[in-house]
Amino acid sequence: MIQFLENVRAGIVEPHALIRAESTKRSYNLQLCKHRDIESVHTAGVNALDVDTMEGKYLLSGSADGSLHIHDLQNFTGSPHFTSKLICKVDRNLRTAHRYSVECVQWYPFDSGLFITSGMDKQLKIWDTNCMKPADTFSFEGRVFQHHMSRIATRNCLVAVASSVNHILLVDLKSGSCTHELRGHSSSTLTCRWSPREEYLLATGSCDNKVLLWDVRAAKCCLKSLDQHNGKGRSVSEATNTAHDGYVNGLCFTHDGLFLLSYGTDHRLRLWSTYSGHNEMVNYGKIPNDTKKCMQFDITVSSDPKLVYVPSEGNIFMYEIQSGVKVNTLLGHYNCVNSCIYHPFYHELYSAGNDRNVLIWTADHCQGAVYEEHLKSQNQKKEPFERRTLLVRRNVMADTWSSDEEG
Template sequence: MIQCLENVRAGIVEPRALIRAESTKRSYNLHLCKHRDIENVHTAGVNALDVDAMEGKYLLSGSADGSLHIHDLHNFTGSPHFTSKLVCEVDRNLQTAHRYSVECVQWYPFDTGLFTTSGMDKQLKIWDTNCMKPADTFSFEGRVFQHHMSHIATRNCLVAVATSVNHILLVDLKSGSCTHELRGHTSSTLACRWSPREEYLLATGSCDNKVLLWDVRAAKCCLKSLDQHNGKGRSSSEATSTAHDGYVNGLCFTHDGLFLLSYGTDHRLRLWNTFSGNNEMVNYGKIPNDTKKCMQFDITIKCDPQLVYMPSDGNILMYEIQTGIKVNTLLGHYNSVNSCICHPFYHELYSAGNDRNVLIWAADYCQSTAFDEHLESQTQKKESSKRRGLFVQRNVTADTWSSDEEC
């Protein structure tokens, strides 16, 4: 590491290349953390997780019995051995708690004083963290499988809600009412995600095997219906295009918003170009997926190549997004894994499942060669640029004044 930092100081390696290489090294070598764990307080399977994006300090979890828990992730003890303690809880027996399973949780993107939850009791609750009581509650006709708020929205405060009815609902937190109904699906909607690049772009997945892209500002039908065949190879009997041959129960944008990953009960993971709507035809192989509820998976940050962490039965599978290569399988849960989420600031992965455990996966610094390989490739590029005369290394203390210049 000291030599790498010296290369950055000397200009041999760019700082961004060092960040990408170190991120790649850690992302490739996640293992079950031996020094840190989450206090085990759950009495039922854990369905959903979220880490606040402001401080990266609090982990929010929702359980199948309707209870909610918040753990403090920061270690102030000075010891590497640390257990994240429970700081807040909403017991399932409280009148304000969800009556049935909590399917989705999310922190308010701009403040830890607010978080949202939804579940099988057909309700979306907006919680005040200071008093741990609902500030507002929205009731719907169908069971809520997922909801999502945009992390980049500055001019609206919309929550997209996917329910067992065949349309997406948009709830405005400022007005406290349901403002839009996005009609285009013909069956229950299981997943919805806002784009991290375009403030008004929304992706939705449904039991009708479709993935639709919406511009919520337009008073018309969806922008695109994604076609797994890119308009080719379909039989004449197929009237509409489908993204999967089964229910679409998982969606996730890459962090630059250029690509979208969809997950279906046809045991397939597909990569889509969000601008053209084309299937990138990346083969990830068969990924077991038999659940009829929303699956939460996540993508690495500042990693090259980018990796996706996929829950599948009792395992977590790691794939390179652009090539479809399976990198690793993370083993640690004793039952089905329901949720995976990356820490927004650290190279850590949090996973939860029906075994009532929340596990922390951290980097192993001793086994990876990706860091050295990436730096070596960057150094080779610099050397080739020097030979072509495209890169000139200058002495910062040298006199650059020309003797021919007139005073």
């Protein structure tokens, strides 16, 4: 670390390289945290998680019994051993709670004073965090599998809603009404995600095996229908382009918005270029996925290369996005994992599943075996200039503290 700071002072490396290198090391070496945990309060499986983007302090979770929980993640005790306590709860027996399973939760992107939930009772609720009561409620024809609000939108307050009907609904929080119906899918819609780069770009996935990209300013038809064969179908029957050979139940943009990952019940994860709509043909192998509901997975923020954490049955698989290399498998849940969320400030992962547990995955700072193995394999492939760059990264990981008092 001292040597790296000297390199920064001398102008040999950029200051941002420290952040990138440390984030990469932590992302590669996640394991079940030994010193911190989440207070166990759930009485049913946990379907959805979200961390507030303003402070990174609060973890919101939704359960299969309709209850909601908020935990405080910050540790001010001065001890590494810490349990994140429950600070707010909406019990399933309350009149204002969801009647059935909560399928999706999200903090309001610009203020932790609001959060949004939806579920199998066909309702979307806007909650006031201060009093833990709904400020507004929207009812729909179908069961809601996922909703999403853009984290960068400045000119609108639109919430996209994917449900058991064959169109996407857009709810305007300012007017309190549904403003758009995006019609293009032929079956139930399972997932929807706004682009983190273009505030009007929306991606949707459905039981018709399709992934559609929309510009909501011109919603008469979609911009693109993603084709897994890039327009080169193998037979006449494949003239109708589909993104997967099964239901599409998971979507996630990279944080720069340049790529989109889709997850399907054909046991495949696919990487797409946002601008061209082409399948990047990255092979992640077979990833078991038989869940007929939305699956929440997430991507690292500032690591290089970027990693994706994908829930599959009772496991969480780690892959390099661009190469498709499987880095590691996180084992800790006793039942199916439903949700993974990556904390952008702490560089750690939270996961939840049907075993009623919310687990914390963090890096053991005394070990860097996975990342060191990655550097070693890359060192053997890279040209001399790139090899020197990797060696600089290695120096970041090394403990170069020394004592001037040694004889």
